Amino acid sequence: MKALSxxxxxxxxxxxxxxxxxxxxxxLYAVATTVNQAKAQTTDYSASxxxxxxxxxxxxxxxxxxxxxxxxxxxxxxxxxxxxAVDFQVGTGRMPMQMxxxxxxxxPRQFNEEQTKQLSAxxxxxGPGPSxxxxxxxxxxxxxxxxxxxxxxxxxxxxxxxxxxxxxTRGKFAPALADVSGKxxxxxxxxxxxxxxVFNDTNISPEGKxxxxxxxxxxxxxxxxxxxxxxxxxxxAEGLFVWVAGxxxxxxxxxxxxxxxx
Amino acid sequence: MSAKSxxxxxxxxxxxxxxxxxxxxxxxxGSPILREFGRKVFPDHWSFMFGEVALYxxxxxxxxxxxxxxxxxxxxxxxxxxxSYTPLYNVEMSVAYSxxxxxxxxxxxxxxxxQVHHWAALLFVASLGxxxxxxxxxxxxxxxxxxxxxxxxxxxxxxxxxxxxxYSLPDDLLSGNGxxxxxxxxxxxxxxxxxxxxxxxxxxxxxxxxxxxxxVLHILLVPALILLMIVIHLFMVVIHKHTxxxxxxxxxxxVVGYPLGPVYAAKAGGFFFIVFGVIAIMAAAFTINPIWNYxxxxxxxxxxxxxxxxxxxxxxxxxxxxxxVVNGFHFEYVIFGYxxxxxxxxxxxxxxxxxxxxxxxxxxxxxxxxxxDREHHVLDRPRxxxxxxxxxxxxxxxxxxxxxxxGSDLIATHFHVSLNDVTYWLRALxxxxxxxxxxxxxxxxxxxxxxxxxxxxxxRETGRIVRLPHGEFIEVHAPLDEYKxxxxxGFESPSVLPAVPNxxxxxxxxxxxxxxxxxxxFEDRVAPATPAELExxxxxxxxxxxxxxxxxxxxx
Numbered sequence: 001m002k003a004l005s006x007x008x009x010x011x012x013x014x015x016x017x018x019x020x021x022x023x024x025x026x027x028l029y030a031v032a033t034t035v036n037q038a039k040a041q042t043t044d045y046s047a048s049x050x051x052x053x054x055x056x057x058x059x060x061x062x063x064x065x066x067x068x069x070x071x072x073x074x075x076x077x078x079x080x081x082x083x084x085a086v087d088f089q090v091g092t093g094r095m096p097m098q099m100x101x102x103x104x105x106x107x108p109r110q111f112n113e114e115q116t117k118q119l120s121a122x123x124x125x126x127g128p129g130p131s132x133x134x135x136x137x138x139x140x141x142x143x144x145x146x147x148x149x150x151x152x153x154x155x156x157x158x159x160x161x162x163x164x165x166x167x168x169t170r171g172k173f174a175p176a177l178a179d180v181s182g183k184x185x186x187x188x189x190x191x192x193x194x195x196x197x198v199f200n201d202t203n204i205s206p207e208g209k210x211x212x213x214x215x216x217x218x219x220x221x222x223x224x225x226x227x228x229x230x231x232x233x234x235x236x237a238e239g240l241f242v243w244v245a246g247x248x249x250x251x252x253x254x255x256x257x258x259x260x261x262x
Numbered sequence: 263m264s265a266k267s268x269x270x271x272x273x274x275x276x277x278x279x280x281x282x283x284x285x286x287x288x289x290x291x292g293s294p295i296l297r298e299f300g301r302k303v304f305p306d307h308w309s310f311m312f313g314e315v316a317l318y319x320x321x322x323x324x325x326x327x328x329x330x331x332x333x334x335x336x337x338x339x340x341x342x343x344x345x346s347y348t349p350l351y352n353v354e355m356s357v358a359y360s361x362x363x364x365x366x367x368x369x370x371x372x373x374x375x376x377q378v379h380h381w382a383a384l385l386f387v388a389s390l391g392x393x394x395x396x397x398x399x400x401x402x403x404x405x406x407x408x409x410x411x412x413x414x415x416x417x418x419x420x421x422x423x424x425x426x427x428x429y430s431l432p433d434d435l436l437s438g439n440g441x442x443x444x445x446x447x448x449x450x451x452x453x454x455x456x457x458x459x460x461x462x463x464x465x466x467x468x469x470x471x472x473x474x475x476x477x478v479l480h481i482l483l484v485p486a487l488i489l490l491m492i493v494i495h496l497f498m499v500v501i502h503k504h505t506x507x508x509x510x511x512x513x514x515x516x517v518v519g520y521p522l523g524p525v526y527a528a529k530a531g532g533f534f535f536i537v538f539g540v541i542a543i544m545a546a547a548f549t550i551n552p553i554w555n556y557x558x559x560x561x562x563x564x565x566x567x568x569x570x571x572x573x574x575x576x577x578x579x580x581x582x583x584x585x586x587v588v589n590g591f592h593f594e595y596v597i598f599g600y601x602x603x604x605x606x607x608x609x610x611x612x613x614x615x616x617x618x619x620x621x622x623x624x625x626x627x628x629x630x631x632x633x634x635d636r637e638h639h640v641l642d643r644p645r646x647x648x649x650x651x652x653x654x655x656x657x658x659x660x661x662x663x664x665x666x667x668x669g670s671d672l673i674a675t676h677f678h679v680s681l682n683d684v685t686y687w688l689r690a691l692x693x694x695x696x697x698x699x700x701x702x703x704x705x706x707x708x709x710x711x712x713x714x715x716x717x718x719x720x721x722r723e724t725g726r727i728v729r730l731p732h733g734e735f736i737e738v739h740a741p742l743d744e745y746k747x748x749x750x751x752g753f754e755s756p757s758v759l760p761a762v763p764n765x766x767x768x769x770x771x772x773x774x775x776x777x778x779x780x781x782x783x784f785e786d787r788v789a790p791a792t793p794a795e796l797e798x799x800x801x802x803x804x805x806x807x808x809x810x811x812x813x814x815x816x817x818x
Contacts, residue, residue, distance in 0.1 A: 144349045152557045156565035162555040166566025167671035171680035226549030236669040238550050239572025242384040253536050254308035
């Protein structure tokens with residue numbers, strides 16, 4: 001201790017202290033965030049999957065994403081995006097993209113289950129990234145009420161409170177979530193496709209994601225308790241309906257009522 | 263004579279109903295009133311029935327609203343939802359929201375009644391709006407009905423107030439966001455804004471008082487005022503008698519139509535049930551305000567598709583259109599440490615202020631320009647008052663641009679266009695739309711008048727082509743019957759009134775302004791065909807077809 005206190009006015013003491021502080025902070029942060037560390041997924045995929053995926057990638061994706069998925073000016077690098085990103089983008093038909101635009105549209109998918117798996121295997125082999133969620137997270141048996149709260153706080157500002165979708169700037173949009181599989185919803189949260197932010201496991205825990213999927217599937221299954229939902233897009237649709245259908249029918253009646261005399 | 267009548271036996275009705283009626287009548291003397299009222303004549307036209315739709319919607323609102331008050335609890339105390347809607351089970355929320363959910367899911371017929379109430383509210387304001395448009399475009403606001411026009415305007419504002427206070431009651435996320443915007447607008451008012459907001463909300467927004475306060479306004483004060491205004495409105499309708507469209511035998515001294523009793527009483531009674539039926543079908547088959555989707559109010563989240571009900575939409579739209587900064591010019595200032603935020607104050611209050619000021623003053627503006635102080639009971643066809651019609655359409659277009667802006671996000675997603683582009687276009691239309699609408703409407707109205715004049719003078723085109731002996735082809739025109747021609751020629755067409763000096767022989771500046779406006783109103787008027795013109799046109803009807811054919815060939 002005496003030696004330490006004698007050296008405390010040493011010219012390099014401040015730098016040493018700063019280094020120590022940074023090391024401790026960084027080290028603690030690294031330990032604390034391991035929960036969120038992307039894990040390279042190799043267990044489910046065989047070497048042949050990776051090899052076949054590589055061939056598919058070279059033939060279908062490399063034009064924009066570059067050989068070895070290193071990215072070009074037309075498409076980002078896919079090193080480290082993980083299997084989940086590929087499974088979402090290819091599995092919903094968004095990739096390969098039909099044309100460049102503000103956002104990739106969902107469309108009939110171009111690759112079958114097997115090919116999607118191979119592409120995922122190939123991209124996952126390039127670097128660690130979010131993996132395809134495990135079955136127990138997609139069982140739709142979480143807490144719907146908790147999921148609803150998470151959804152309203154994190155998702156509804158873009159996707160609408162009833163998950164009917166909403167507008168973003170300059171032609172981008174948040175799609176409606178009905179008919180989207182639980183797996184794809186999970187993958188979207190984990191990877192942040194298109195203009196969506198990433199909700200990683202520290203932000204919304206896997207259990208929370210399970211709750212959100214439970215909530216979405218439950219409101220989808222429940223349907224609309226009050227009758228036709230008019231798109232579930234809120235008061236604008238209701239106003240349009242009362243002006244067009246409501247007043248329209250009333251006007252038809254008024255014309256009928258006064259038709260005899262005028 | 264008199265001795266003889268007193269000696270007569272007192273009148274005794276033959277039936278039981280007759281005896282009861284006679285008992286009441288001999289004590290309150292209602293029969294002269296009823297007789298007078300039952301003989302009131304109403305002209306028949308479908309466009310005269312929107313006021314009735316509004317009245318019936320209001321009655322339905324009172325009935326369904328009373329049902330809802332039995333089960334609604336306007337408390338902002340915190341609770342955990344224990345009802346049967348599982349996606350919200352045990353979620354922390356206010357008692358108001360919880361009781362609204364209970365009405366929707368756990369009270370028999372509750373959801374139906376809630377939807378009846380809400381659809382009726384939307385229809386109430388919509389039919390009021392259409393009724394006012396009808397009154398405006400047919401000139402029914404002219405003397406002696408200026409005051410009733412103002413009462414109608416007050417009713418529109420009250421209806422909006424009733425709607426907005428009701429929209430806020432369930433305390434769900436959507437209604438809370440609406441209140442937050444109102445709070446922001448109030449706070450943007452210089453000097454008194456913050457104090458007013460704190461007074462209204464009982465402290466900082468949202469507080470724990472607002473739902474209870476809005477509830478009192480919604481079920482007591484506002485409906486009472488609406489009812490009062492309706493009574494005044496109908497009283498004046500009875501005094502003024504109903505207006506009528508122009509037609510043979512109709513003038514400013516009579517009303518042509520059917521008496522209230524029995525024809526109109528039956529029609530109106532039946533129509534009430536039709537309106538009720540239409541609302542009931544909508545409520546049974548179409549969701550309105552699914553509060554369970556929105557979740558309890560929480561000041562942090564705002565979900566996509568957050569809009570007010572349609573009648574507040576134009577204010578929301580104006581707020582959405584307002585840019586924060588234009589070419590580096592800011593709309594927010596800090597003066598002596600106080601924030602003046604014009605980018606909220608201007609769009610929230612100015613367009614609505616302009617619309618309602620012009621709306622209330624319009625009868626007097628037109629009266630001043632035309633110097634027309636006569637009573638009018640025969641309506642104008644909109645085309646026969648081109649400038650007024652154009653002003654109305656311009657104002658309505660302006661309203662519609664703001665209205666559309668409130669749904670800008672939905673226009674963007676449903677038509678696959680950029681939200682920014684929608685906003686830019688609507689910003690341009692905010693200024694250009696009314697001008698374009700004015701010019702187009704005025705030209706269309708004048709063109710229709712010219713067409714009317716042409717038809718009145720030369721008859722209707724029959725589509726029958728005849729070849730003359732010398733080889734020329736002409737189309738045969740069929741003359742109109744007198745009744746149809748009356749409609750085309752029997753209207754007033756005010757002409758430009760030049761400025762005249764007052765009693766001191768001075769042409770005042772105000773009078774010059776009036777004359778300029780009069781010129782703007784009527785300089786390009788199309789005068790109705792005069793009897794002399796009709797006579798001339800019909801006198802040589804046998805040449806006429808040939809002449810017009812020649813004129814056409816010359817002009818081409």
